Amino acid sequence: MAKAAKTKKRSVPMIVFSRARDIPFNRIRLSDSNVRETDVEAGLDELTQDIDRREDLIQGLNVRAILDADGNETGGFETPAGGRRYRSIARLVAAGRFPADGLVPCIVKKADAKTSAVDDSLAENVHRLALHPLDQFRAFKRMVDGGMSIEEVAAAYFTTPRYVEQRLRLAIVSPKLLEIYAGEGMTLAMLEAFTVNPDHARQEQVWEATQQSYNRQPWHIRQMLTQTTVPAYDKRARFVGIDAYVAAGGPVLRDLFETDDGGWLEDVPLLDRLVADKLTATADAVAAEGWKWISVDISLPYGHDHGLRGLTGTGAEMTDEERATREALREEYERIEAEYGEVDGDLPEEIDQRLGEIETALDELENRPVVYDSADIARAGVFISIDRDGDLIVDRGYVRPEDEAPELVEGDGADADGETSSDKADGEPDVRRTVITIGGQPAEPEEDDEGDVVKPLPERLVIELTAHRTLALRNAVAGNPHVAMTALLHRLVLDTFGERSFPGCVEASVRKVYLSVQEADLKDSPSAKAVTEREQAWKDDIPFGDDEALWTWLDTLDDASRLALLAHCVSYGINALFERPNPYSGSGVSQHGLDQRLREADRLARATGLDMVDVGWRPTVANYLGRVTKARILEAVREGAGEQAAQLIDHLKKGDMAKEGERLLADSGWLPEPLRLIGDDAAADQPAEEDAALPEFLAGDDADGPAASDDETAHAVAAE
Incomplete structure (x- = not known):
């Protein structure tokens, strides 16, 4: 067999790079072949400073030997690629920072180069890739590090x-x-x-x-x-x-x-703590004035002073020194105005500033602090808050209905404050301690919170919980025209036949009931959103502004729409709020009226099938567990998740216990007393309204009926 012919391997020509040399600067000149002809001076200041800072070149010049007419080297060189560096070096020479004959690192193009000087110049300016921004970020960091x-x-x-x-x-x-x-x-x-x-x-x-x-x-x-x-x-x-x-x-x-x-x-x-500390310090200072109560809140709800009587004080008298200061400021202001009144254009800056200072000083002098009678201060209170710009608000002089002095009967022995002499022990100093609340809670922590005694629920918490229930009831009634019609007829029959003159849960005049005390997220609850959406839907359809047009529109509605609208309107008159009864019945609600209101609210909840769990209420740290004692938290967990769950957390600090309680009760369906139905196991036939028992959490120590057993705790609303 003949041997296969060997394949001859082709040789590949190898690249030979041009050599580097150091060449005196005065033997180099710019090449006419350099392609950079536009804005050749742009950025030269920065490049020159950079070379000067480094005292070196990062990249040498690309040069070619200059030939004479016979093709011989003349000893001179031209640079087609590196013109900006050449110009920067020339500037350094002119500034005396580099010698004219100083050596410059150069790449000397081969005499037999295949590319032209123009090609080299263009390649150097085109075949370059800009640095990725991320590489620049990292480079800066490495330099700083x-x-x-x-x-x-x-x-x-x-x-x-x-x-x-x-x-x-x-x-x-x-x-x-x-x-x-x-x-x-x-x-x-x-x-x-x-x-x-x-x-x-x-x-x-x-x-x-x-x-x-x-x-x-x-x-x-x-x-x-x-x-x-x-x-x-x-x-x-x-x-x-x-x-x-x-x-x-x-x-x-x-x-x-x-x-x-x-x-x-x-x-x-930390921010909230600093805010609370600063507000508390202000409240302590104001308390020294002798007010009965001070309510501190970062945001006072709309209508916070509803039902309160505002005191009318008198402005504090100016001292002789203050009067003299005021007159001097007025004279100075008038003199400046007379001097510059005819000046065209803007006033000099210092004059304008001085006028502003005078105006501010006059405002402070003329807006006198209000002085109140000491007897009024002893029964009135103060609201302390922050406005939208972060400025402190101290609003003094409000009297609650229950703090009003009762009408005196001649010979009853009452003093000016409505307190009989027999009410005070002999030698007892007539000193009251100002009650300060922050966000509706006492400024001082509860005493004996570590104990096992189940204390009454704080009054504000009960009000907030019943605000949730009120909104849920409104939404439930609005969705059930039959119940709404029954509730309205019930109210009208009682009024018409003179059976009752005081308002109950349904106010037939449909006066919208304002929820004056409410937690921050009430407006975001499912019930609130549903009520708001329904309200807006009706507003979009109802022809407001023309009474005749409204009558015609209502008259032509179909029966289903009429009932739905009736239910919506009736729902706005529902008031299931707990509020402190006014013993004088001058304003607010009486104890009897409050009892009736809550019983009717319970009846409406049963009629509509309202369940606060179904409408989305869950016990959280914010709305309940963080607001009650440890004993209350354990009681809730014990009822909702069992004794074993309660034992697992009974050793924790209150904050941690509340968080764990929220987790354990999340899907338990547990509700606090103010949100439960009265007597969940009651028969469908309800007792007469006047005979129905109050829920335990509202029952006082003197409530009718048998005392609570040892294993059953009565829950009275905490007095402020």
Whole structure:
């Protein structure tokens, strides 16, 4: 067999690079072949300063030997690629920073080069890839970590310190997100938004959330990253002051890329504590004036002074010194106005500032503090709060109906405050301690909270719970025209036949009942939303503004629509709120009226099938468990989740116990007494209204009926 012929291997010519040499600068000149002809001076200042700072070149010049007419080298060189560096070196020579014959590192193009000088110049300016922004971020960080200051980095790269700070912030975003950005999975604007919160886990969590959302805008990312914080423009932050918050150790999130209005305060519990401390200090100072009560709340609800009588005080008299100061200020103001009254255009800045100072001083002098009679102060109170701009509000002089002095009968021995002499023990000082409440709760912690005694529910908590029930009842009645019609007829029959003159749960005049005391999230409850949506739907249809048109519209409604509208209107007259009875019956509700109201509310709940669990109420730390004693928490867990569950948490501190209680009771269907039906096991035939028993949580010590057994605790509403 013949041997196969061997294949001859082709030789591949090898590349030989041009040699590098150091050439005296005065032997080099610019080449006419350099393609950069537009804006050749642009950026030369920065490049020259950079070479001067480094005292070196990062990249040498690309040069070719200059030939004579016979093709021989002349000893001179031209640079078609490196013209900007050449011009910068020339500037340094002119400035005396580099010798004219100083050696410059150069790549000397081969004499037999296949490419032209124009080709080389174009290639150097075209075949370059801009640095990825992420590499710049990381480079800045490595430089700062290596010992350079932010100002030095900014000066070296001819930018601002803020720009460097922004890039440093970008460099410390979660590595996972940086890789996504490097792979073009997100825009630079989105990456900038992630710098708001330095928590990498939270950044990644928000990124995952954006993948499931249609909204991936930077503002939405910022919103999610700061949703558990408080913006610096929040009235609480303004009231305390950012400096005070930071001094207390509170962290502030800042956005270096957008206007953030001062940032976001991250430690909300600390902020709330600082607010409470500052408000409490104010309340203590005001209490020294002798007021009977002080109600402190960050946000006073609309109508907080409803049913209260406002005192009329007198303005404090000015001292002789204050009067003299006022007259001097007025004279100075009039003199300045006369001097500059004819001046065209704006006033000089210092004059305008002085006029403003005078106006402020006059306002302070003329807006005198109000002085009240000491007897009025002893029965009245003060509201302390914060306005929307974070300024303190101290609103003095309100008398509650139960604190009004009773009418005196001649010879009854009552003093000016309505207190008989027999009510005071001999030698007892006539001193009252101001009752301060914060957010409806006593300013001081409950005593013996660690004990096993089940204390009465706080009055404000009962009112808030019954506000939830009232809204739920309104929604239930509005959805049940038959019950609404029955309730309305029941009310009208009693009124028409003179059986009752006081209002019960249903007020036929349909006066909207304002929920003056309510927890913050009541407006977000399912019942509130359903009532609001139904209200808006009817408003969109009803022809308001023309009484005849309204009559015609109502007259032409079909029966189903008429009943639905009737039910909606009747529902707004429902009042199932607990409120403190007024013993004088001058205003508010009497004890008998309150008893009747709550019994009728229970009857309506049964008729509509209302269950507060079904409408979404669950016991939480905020709405119940954090507001009652440990004994109450354990009682709730024992009833809702069993004795074993209660034993598991009975050793915890109150805050932890409340949190665990919320978890254990989440799906238990447990309700506090104010939200339960009276006698859940009662027969369908209800007893007569006047004979029906009050629920235990409202029964006083002198309530009729047998005393509570040892294993059954009576729950009286706590007196303030």
